[in-house]
Amino acid sequence: MPVLLDTHVWVWWLSGDSRLSRRERDALDRLAERGELRLSAISLWEVQMAYAKKRFQPEDPFEVWLRAATQPDIVQLVPIDASVAMALNSLPAGFHNDPADRLIVATSRVHALSLATHDSTIRKSRTVRLWRP
Numbered sequence: 001m002p003v004l005l006d007t008h009v010w011v012w013w014l015s016g017d018s019r020l021s022r023r024e025r026d027a028l029d030r031l032a033e034r035g036e037l038r039l040s041a042i043s044l045w046e047v048q049m050a051y052a053k054k055r056f057q058p059e060d061p062f063e064v065w066l067r068a069a070t071q072p073d074i075v076q077l078v079p080i081d082a083s084v085a086m087a088l089n090s091l092p093a094g095f096h097n098d099p100a101d102r103l104i105v106a107t108s109r110v111h112a113l114s115l116a117t118h119d120s121t122i123r124k125s126r127t128v129r130l131w132r133p
Contacts, residue, residue, distance in 0.1 A: 002036040003028075003131045004108045005075065006117035007043040007100065011056060014069050019118065027133035028116070032074060039075040040107040046100045083110045096121050 005013070005028075012020045013028045020028075031037050047066070050056035058065035070077060080103060087106035096102055101119060105128050108115040114131035117123065123130060 002038050002076075002113055003031055004038045004040065004078065004104065004111070004113040004115050005043070006104055006115060006119060006122070007046040007050075008118060009116045010039055010043060010069070010075065011047060011050075014074070015058065021133075024116075024133045035073070035076070037075045038078050038111070038113055039070070040104045041077055041079050042100045042103040042107075044070070044077075078107055078111060078113075080107070091127060092125070095125055095127060 009020070009024075009028075011017070013025060016025075028037065044066070047056060048062075051058075051062050060068070068074070084103065084106050087110045088102055090109070091102060091105065096105070101122060104117075105115065105122060105125075107113070108128045112129075114129045115122070116131040122128065
């Protein structure tokens with residue numbers, strides 16, 4: 001079953017960050033091999049903002065990294081469409097103020113995708129089905 005990656009999980013997975021366990025990394029590798037990883041289009045903006053603010057510095061030039069990180073054999077992009085925008089209305093009133101996280105959760109809900117995230121606010125919210133490796 002396809003899994004939606006939160007932006008940080010996508011970046012951590014591709015950069016070999018130790019914040020992902022070996023179990024998580026291996027499971028993501030297997031999902032990628034089967035073409036079952038999804039990424040919300042908002043993650044492209046979010047990673048570019050992190051790069052612009054120098055919070056993310058890939059080993060390769062950013063443009064090279066981003067093109068490689070979004071290849072169809074790595075992840076399949078899920079667009080922000082009207083159904084995702086409308087799903088924002090069904091999120092609890094006090095849920096996460098971060099617009100990217102709200103869109104990622106709405107995308108997960110609309111497309112019935114488990115979400116791979118380490119975000120404690122999302123995890124505690126019970127608004128989305130969480131991925132378990």
